[in-house]
Amino acid sequence: MSAPQSSAFLFLNNRSKNKGDFPDDAGPPFYGVIWKMGLAATETLTIPRSMQDFDVIIIGAGAAGLMCAIEANKRGRRVLILERAPKIAGKIRISGGGRSNFTNLHVSPANYLSDNPRFCVSALKRYSPHDFIALVKKHHIAYHEREHGQLFCDESAQQIIDMLLDEARGITLRTATTVTHVARSARGFTVATDRGTFNAPALVVATGGPSIPKMGSSGFGYDLARQFALKVIEPRPGLVPLTFDADTLGKLDGLAGISLEATVTLGKTRFTEALLFTHRGVSGPVILQISSYWREGDILTIDLLPGVKVFKRLKETKETAPKKDVRTALAHLLPKRLAHRMAEWARVGGRLAETPDKDLRRLAEHINAWRLRPRGSEGLRTAEVTVGGVDTRQLSSQTMEVKSVPGLYFIGEVVDVTGHLGGFNFQWAWASGAACGKAV
Numbered sequence: 001m002s003a004p005q006s007s008a009f010l011f012l013n014n015r016s017k018n019k020g021d022f023p024d025d026a027g028p029p030f031y032g033v034i035w036k037m038g039l040a041a042t043e044t045l046t047i048p049r050s051m052q053d054f055d056v057i058i059i060g061a062g063a064a065g066l067m068c069a070i071e072a073n074k075r076g077r078r079v080l081i082l083e084r085a086p087k088i089a090g091k092i093r094i095s096g097g098g099r100s101n102f103t104n105l106h107v108s109p110a111n112y113l114s115d116n117p118r119f120c121v122s123a124l125k126r127y128s129p130h131d132f133i134a135l136v137k138k139h140h141i142a143y144h145e146r147e148h149g150q151l152f153c154d155e156s157a158q159q160i161i162d163m164l165l166d167e168a169r170g171i172t173l174r175t176a177t178t179v180t181h182v183a184r185s186a187r188g189f190t191v192a193t194d195r196g197t198f199n200a201p202a203l204v205v206a207t208g209g210p211s212i213p214k215m216g217s218s219g220f221g222y223d224l225a226r227q228f229a230l231k232v233i234e235p236r237p238g239l240v241p242l243t244f245d246a247d248t249l250g251k252l253d254g255l256a257g258i259s260l261e262a263t264v265t266l267g268k269t270r271f272t273e274a275l276l277f278t279h280r281g282v283s284g285p286v287i288l289q290i291s292s293y294w295r296e297g298d299i300l301t302i303d304l305l306p307g308v309k310v311f312k313r314l315k316e317t318k319e320t321a322p323k324k325d326v327r328t329a330l331a332h333l334l335p336k337r338l339a340h341r342m343a344e345w346a347r348v349g350g351r352l353a354e355t356p357d358k359d360l361r362r363l364a365e366h367i368n369a370w371r372l373r374p375r376g377s378e379g380l381r382t383a384e385v386t387v388g389g390v391d392t393r394q395l396s397s398q399t400m401e402v403k404s405v406p407g408l409y410f411i412g413e414v415v416d417v418t419g420h421l422g423g424f425n426f427q428w429a430w431a432s433g434a435a436c437g438k439a440v
Contacts, residue, residue, distance in 0.1 A: 026419070030242055035264035046186025054080040054172070056440045057191050057200040059179055060221075061088035065206030066164040069171050071437025077172040080198055082191065086176045089161045090215040095426070100157030102136070103129040103430070104423035105149035108231035112269040112428065113418045115233055115291055119392040120417050120428065123400075125134070127434040129427055148273075150422045182224060186409050188359070201407055202440040204400075206433065208413040209386025210236055221414035228405050231391040233416040237383035238292035241283035242374040249346050252277065258335050263303040264290045277338075281374060288421050291377060292387050302370040304342075305333055318360070322353035326363070334367070342366050385425055389416040399431055399439035411436045 051255035056072050058065045061083035068081045087093070095101055104111075107129050133151070136143060141163060152160050174195065181192040188201030207221035222232045244252070255277040262275035264286050276284035290300065308381050310333065317329045326348055330339035343349055346363040380386070390410045394403055400415075402408040411432040417426040 004279050012029050052080075052196060053187070054078045054198060054200040056080070056202045056204060057082065057189065057198055058204040058206055059191070060206035060208060060412070060414075061085075061173060061175070062206060062208055063089065063164075063426055064091055064208075064410065064433040065204070066168060067430050067433030068204055068206060068409075068411060068437040068440070070164065071434050073168060073170050073437075075438070077440060079168075080200070081084040081171060081173045082177050082179060082193060082198075083173070083175045084178050084220075085215070086312045088173070088175060089164070090214070092160055092426075093157050095157055096152050098157055099152045099155070100160045101150050101152050101423040101426070102143075102157075102160055103132050103151050103427045105129055105145065105151065107424060107427050111385060111420045111424045113238075114416050116390060116392045116416065119397050120431075122397045123431040123435040124427070127431040129423075131434075132427070132430050135163065135167070136160075139166065142353075148422055179220070182227065184405075185214070198300075202409065203407060204409040204411060204440060205414055205435055206410075206412050209389060211237065211380050211386045211413075212381040213381060221410065225390045225414075228402065228408060230394050230402065230404075233388040233391050235386045235388040236389035237377050237380050238418050239288040239384035239421050240291045240380075240382055241278060241281060241378045242287055242291055242294065243281035243376050244372075244377060245375040248372070248375075249280070252341055254337055255341060258338050259284060260304065260335065260338070261306065262286055263306040265301040266290055266293050266298060269293050273289065275302070275304075280378070283420055288384065292385070292418055292420070294374065294377070296376065297373070299371050299373045302372055304338070304367050304370060308333060308368075309364075310367045311361050314360045314364065315357070318355070322351065324352050326350060326352055326355055326360075330363070330367075342370075356357075384421070385418055386413060387418045389414050389418075392416050398435065400436040401439065409436045409440065 055077040056079045058069055058079065058081045061081045065081055066089065069081055071077050092100055107124060108123065109121050114120065141159045143151050144154055145151055162189045178194040179191060180194060183190050185199065187199050189203040191198045191203065205224055208217055210217050212221045219235065221283065222235065225232055240258065256279045259274055259276045261272065263270060263272040267289065271286045271289040273283060273286035274284045274287065275286050313333060314329060317324060327340050327343045329352060330343055343363060345365045347357060348359045348363040392415055395401065395410060395415065396403060400409045400411045402410065412429045413425065417428055419428050
């Protein structure tokens, strides 16, 4: 099948060697998605002979969808990717401050949340960070390691996008295309769009979750899952800043911009990384990490000085410099503004010599074990990922295929597998996409 070489419909062939050939920065804008659920999942459509046929249709040209297409293409499958946005791979483009935190050296199942925690094991084992690193090296992309095993491009995230497109030569990619209807058919699946109707025996849903809606994300994949009678674990924001109520904000007024390393604990889950005070609450890597576990009403325990026993240090200072003010002593351990605010919150002040040990203990507890109940989060508009999604108990962990609907697959963020901050979600996208692409 031939296709016009336009921004909306591009056939990636071996003659297209220039970056400008790819539709990553072209195509008409698209807003919203229209769903027509006129047919039940079990009904059959009559297929017009004019319909364009493929072996695999992938909805979504993000990290998982592109990786799936690459692997399927290697096996000689005729692949069509449908992307509703005018640009592909939006989350890759903005990740890592524009340098793409494309994987992590320390990936393990423990870095993922899911109601079915063992589901991710097979795919992660079969496509490891080293497999993706080998691909990066093949394309001579310079990269570097940061803290906690995070890997970033030296130059730009666009290099990862260009690499994936180069690997995907031979597939058909259609951007700025709205899926209007999906149904089972005698030939497998029929996908109707505002730019034509397509057919394939295999349909892969790689639409992601509704986080960062300004980039065109939505709950599209969840709606499609429900159409086929699949259970969806309630989606909620993950890797997102947390907010305070007015009373707490008043007590912490003036702290926005202060950053320090902290340990945050919720139940048996604990992270130690940077914490940032904001005008609306708290953020920073440690808060983003714990936010994926946090539910409304949960109380966090925050240690603002991990490894430092604050009561012991204050007692020592009380003995050596009894005339020193409590806030001044605390300011040797914490940023000055934060030290003063925490002393006020604990209602402790004056000279150390005049401060009872029980008051110093109360102040120390506010530092080493500060109990805080956030009011909420910044929501999906700023969340880096969506926690929840298609229940993986309904999927094959080997292929990502729906057990009850042969030929239907769900991969990437749309399923109930959510990684920690630091490249883990991209590794899940690569791994789940590869597992699916080798099976469709």
